[in-house]
Each structure stands twice: as C-alpha cells, then as structure tokens.
Amino acid sequence: MSKVTVRIPTALRSFVGGADxxxxxxxxxxxxxxxxxxRHRGLIERVCDAEGRVRPFVNLFVDGKNxxxxxxxxxxxxxxxxxxxxxxxxxxx
Amino acid sequence: MSEPSAKDRRLAELRARIxxxxxxxxxxxxxxxxxxxxxxxxxxxxQGSPPGALRLGRGFLELRVEEAVPDKNRTVVVTCAxxxxxxxxxxxxxxxxxxxxxSIRGGFNKWKNGGLPVEVPRxxxxxxxxxxxxxxxxxxxGEKGQLRLLDARVxxxxxxxxxxxxxxxxxxxxVGTIGLIDFDVVDRSNLQRQIVHTDDRVGTxxxxxxxxTLLGLNPAIKVVAHETRLDSTNVExxxxxxxxxxxGSDNFAxxxxxxxxxxxxxxxxxxxxxxxxxxxxxxxxxAYAKRRGPCYRCVYPEPPPxxxxxxxxxxxxxxxxxxxxxLLEAVETVKVILGIGDPLVGxxxxxxxxxxxxxxxxxxxxxxxxxxxxxxxxPGYVDYDVFCSSAGQGP
Numbered sequence: 242m243s244k245v246t247v248r249i250p251t252a253l254r255s256f257v258g259g260a261d262x263x264x265x266x267x268x269x270x271x272x273x274x275x276x277x278x279x280r281h282r283g284l285i286e287r288v289c290d291a292e293g294r295v296r297p298f299v300n301l302f303v304d305g306k307n308x309x310x311x312x313x314x315x316x317x318x319x320x321x322x323x324x325x326x327x328x329x330x331x332x333x334x
Numbered sequence: 335m336s337e338p339s340a341k342d343r344r345l346a347e348l349r350a351r352i353x354x355x356x357x358x359x360x361x362x363x364x365x366x367x368x369x370x371x372x373x374x375x376x377x378x379x380x381q382g383s384p385p386g387a388l389r390l391g392r393g394f395l396e397l398r399v400e401e402a403v404p405d406k407n408r409t410v411v412v413t414c415a416x417x418x419x420x421x422x423x424x425x426x427x428x429x430x431x432x433x434x435x436x437s438i439r440g441g442f443n444k445w446k447n448g449g450l451p452v453e454v455p456r457x458x459x460x461x462x463x464x465x466x467x468x469x470x471x472x473x474x475x476g477e478k479g480q481l482r483l484l485d486a487r488v489x490x491x492x493x494x495x496x497x498x499x500x501x502x503x504x505x506x507x508x509v510g511t512i513g514l515i516d517f518d519v520v521d522r523s524n525l526q527r528q529i530v531h532t533d534d535r536v537g538t539x540x541x542x543x544x545x546x547t548l549l550g551l552n553p554a555i556k557v558v559a560h561e562t563r564l565d566s567t568n569v570e571x572x573x574x575x576x577x578x579x580x581x582g583s584d585n586f587a588x589x590x591x592x593x594x595x596x597x598x599x600x601x602x603x604x605x606x607x608x609x610x611x612x613x614x615x616x617x618x619x620x621a622y623a624k625r626r627g628p629c630y631r632c633v634y635p636e637p638p639p640x641x642x643x644x645x646x647x648x649x650x651x652x653x654x655x656x657x658x659x660x661l662l663e664a665v666e667t668v669k670v671i672l673g674i675g676d677p678l679v680g681x682x683x684x685x686x687x688x689x690x691x692x693x694x695x696x697x698x699x700x701x702x703x704x705x706x707x708x709x710x711x712x713p714g715y716v717d718y719d720v721f722c723s724s725a726g727q728g729p
Contacts, residue, residue: 251611296638300633305693305695305696307696325695329637331584331645334496
C-alpha cells in the first residue's frame with residue numbers, strides 16, 4: 242500500500258474536523274475516494290456524484306497533474322504521492 | 335607644426351583599426367542582416383534614427399549589447415551623430431568579442447542628409463523616464479516595454495477585492511488604459527480588503543471611487559469607468575478593444591460569461607478567485623501562440639450548485655487574501671503585455687494561506703470543449719444565471 246497525503250480545500254474542511262491534509266494508504270485515486278467515503282461521507286458527497294464520478298466543478302490532481310489526463314480514478318499512486326482536491330471557487334470581491 | 339592632441343592621436347589609432355563605411359553601405363548591410371546600433375543619447379534619438387536600429391545609448395552599451403545582439407559573429411554597424419563616438423563604441427564592441435564591427439563615416443547626420451530612411455521613434459517623456467526609471471533599468475522591460483505598457487488596454491471585471499490591487503499596481507506600472515466594470519457602490523464592509531476605495535467614498539459608485547484613487551496615483555493614465563452589470567448583450571461591446579481581461583468577479587455566472595467572450599474574442603483571461611483562506615490564479619488563453627492551454631470551461635465544465643458554493647459575502651474571506659491573488663493576476667497581466675516569461679497558461683497556482691503553501695497544478699485543454707476546441711463555431715452566449723442556478727440538477 243502507498244502512503245499518500247490528501248489535501249482538503251478550505252470549503253470542505255468542516256467535514257474532516259478542520260484538517261487541511263489527511264494521510265491514508267491507497268494504490269489508486271479511486272481507492273482514496275472510497276476510503277474517504279467510509280470515513281467522511283459529507284466530504285465525498287461533494288466531490289463525487291451518486292455514481293461515483295468526480296463532479297464537473299472539482300478537479301483532482303496527483304502530484305500536480307490532473308487525473309483527467311493521467312487515468313482518472315484508476316491513476317496509480319506511488320508512496321508519498323499528494324492528492325489535491327480543488328473545487329471551483331468564484332469569490333473575488 | 336604643433337603636436338596632435340591626445341584625442342586626435344587616439345582617433346587616428348581607432349580609424350586605423352575600425353573599418354568605416356558610407357551610410358548607404360550600412361543600410362545594405364542592415365538589410366542583409368547586420369545589427370545597426372545607434373549609440374546616441376535619448377534626446378538625440380528622439381529627433382530621428384535609422385528604422386530598425388538598436389538604440390543603445392553609449393553609456394549602457396557594453397551592459398546591454400549582449401542581450402540585444404547575442405551572436406558575436408553577426409556583423410555590427412555602429413552609428414552616432416557625426417561618426418566619432420561610434421568609433422569608440424565600435425572598439426569597445428570589438429573588445430567584447432564582436433568579430434566584424436564597422437562604424438558609419440559621418441554618422442546619422444550624413445545618413446539623413448543622404449536621404450536615407452529615418453524614423454522618429456516614440457520615446458518616453460522626461461517625466462515618464464523618471465516615473466518608470468526602475469522598469470527602464472531592466473532589459474526585459476526597458477523603454478520598448480514601457481511604451482507597450484503605456485499602449486496597453488486592460489479591462490478589470492470587478493472593482494472589488496481582486497480588482498483593487500490589480501488596478502493599483504497596473505496604474506502604477508503605467509498601463510495606459512484601465513477599464514473598470516462594476517455596478518456596485520462602496521460599502522463600509524468592503525474596506526476590509528478593497529483597498530482602492532476609501533472611507534469617505536462609502537455610498538459612491540465603485541468605478542468612480544477607484545478612478546479617483548488610480549488617477550491620484552498616476553494622473554497620466556486613462557481610466558474608463560463602465561458602471562453597469564456585465565451581461566450577454568453588452569459583453570462584446572465592452573470587451574472590444576481591450577488587450578487583456580482580468581477576472582475579479584464574485585460569481586460563477588459572470589465567470590462563465592467572461593470566459594465565453596474572451597474565447598470568442600481571443601483575449602487572454604487572467605483569472606483569480608478566492609475563498610476564505612485560499613485562492614486560484616491562472617491564465618485562460620486558448621489563443622496563446624506558444625502553448626495550447628484550456629479555457630475556464632475545459633477545467634470546470636459546470637459550476638457547483640449554489641448550495642455548495644457560498645460567496646465571500648456568505649462565507650467570509652481573509653482581507654489580505656485578495657491582495658495576494660490579485661497581485662499574482664497583476665504580474666501575469668504585465669507579463670502578457672510585455673510578452674516576457676512564461677504565463678500561467680495551462681497551469682493553475684493554488685495558494686492556501688493557513689499552511690502557507692503554493693501548489694502548481696497542470697491544466698489541460700479539453701479536446702471536446704464546445705467553446706475552445708480547434709475549429710469550434712462559437713455556440714453563443716447562454717442565460718448564465720439559469721446555467722449557474724440549475725447546476726448539479728442534471729441535464
């Protein structure tokens with residue numbers, strides 16, 4: 242199992258007790274989602290739809306690379322990988 | 335017969351070593367690819383100079399020439415007013431390693447009297463030289479870059495948290511025309527972060543308040559106030575003629591509208607957005623010549639449903655945060671105008687203030703994007719309020 246760090250955006254930290262990062266073990270991005278879904282249901286409901294697809298206003302990155310072009314939820318994770326959850330934000334004023 | 339002066343001896347020495355050519359031959363060499371360097375001072379050059387000449391005043395010649403002419407094997411022709419200073423300059427260039435350096439006999443005076451082409455380059459005024467002196471010292475900006483900034487037209491969507499620092503620094507940098515679009519009035523609760531406004535302007539239109547501040551900082555620029563709400567019917571008439579649009583709006587409907595218009599008009603869209611302690615910056619510019627990046631829709635095909643996207647008014651924002659994000663937008667804007675460095679096309683900088691972390695994330699264009707894919711016919715503007723309020727409810 243790879244030890245990975247998941248970065249939680251400000252807007253969703255209330256679902257993980259305010260943490261900005263969570264460490265867990267997972268071999269793929271999809272596995273990160275299911276581990277988080279077991280522990281933090283509210284967080285993953287906002288990241289994925291009922292069918293488990295990443296919502297269109299959220300991007301997931303592994304070590305800075307968008308998973309849209311690196312294998313989607315099957316993107317493999319090496320030991321030490323950083324998974325970033327980045328939702329669209331609109332504020333500016 | 336008296337002894338020749340030291341100066342005359344030195345000139346004779348230089349003439350023996352530096353080949354002198356007639357202006358007409360210099361023009362021929364320049365057409366064939368030689369670098370023509372005019373070493374006169376700025377006030378002389380303002381009266382006219384050979385077209386296409388590299389204008390490197392004698393004082394900074396050695397410091398700047400390698401930037402302007404990196405190839406030491408390129409033929410270099412040097413000119414001044416009368417053909418004397420250019421001899422000294424030519425010798426100095428030869429000692430820097432330039433292998434074929436020549437000097438124009440009779441200099442620019444002879445060039446001009448011989449009826450050869452002359453251009454009067456646009457130059458900075460003495461006041462502008464003083465104001466932008468720190469820019470002029472950097473070869474990446476210099477006089478040419480400063481003139482580009484002065485000629486640039488930048489539109490800021492929103493004169494609020496992001497718009498304030500962008501507007502202030504672009505005005506200070508000498509961006510010649512700054513457009514501001516905002517329909518709102520200054521509220522006291524804005525002043526925690528919207529630093530272009532002041533307490534005595536509470537209740538006055540933001541575009542007017544911002545205009546006063548910007549002209550106070552730099553009276554020579556032009557500030558165009560668009561006191562209106564941006565929508566599908568006015569977006570093109572407002573955007574038309576601007577070189578860069580800086581998005582500092584506060585809602586998804588405006589962000590999609592700004593994106594669609596920028597894609598259609600091929601204008602770079604410098605994007606910044608903030609939420610509480612974090613912000614995002616990117617440059618959405620599918621038309622960028624050096625790299626194919628995404629548009630906003632490629633990255634976020636749909637906005638979040640309203641219940642998942644609280645605004646700053648609802649969720650709060652650290653007052654300093656729009657300063658950080660807005661200034662990154664301002665830097666990108668200046669880079670785009672000057673054509674220097676590597677803009678954030680296809681990259682997103684994500685700043686999280688609490689852990690003090692900046693991450694660089696890659697963004698890819700969606701080859702199927704209805705708005706920016708190759709050969710796409712613009713699908714038209716939509717009702718952005720409906721598009722954003724119905725998000726998340728399925729097709």
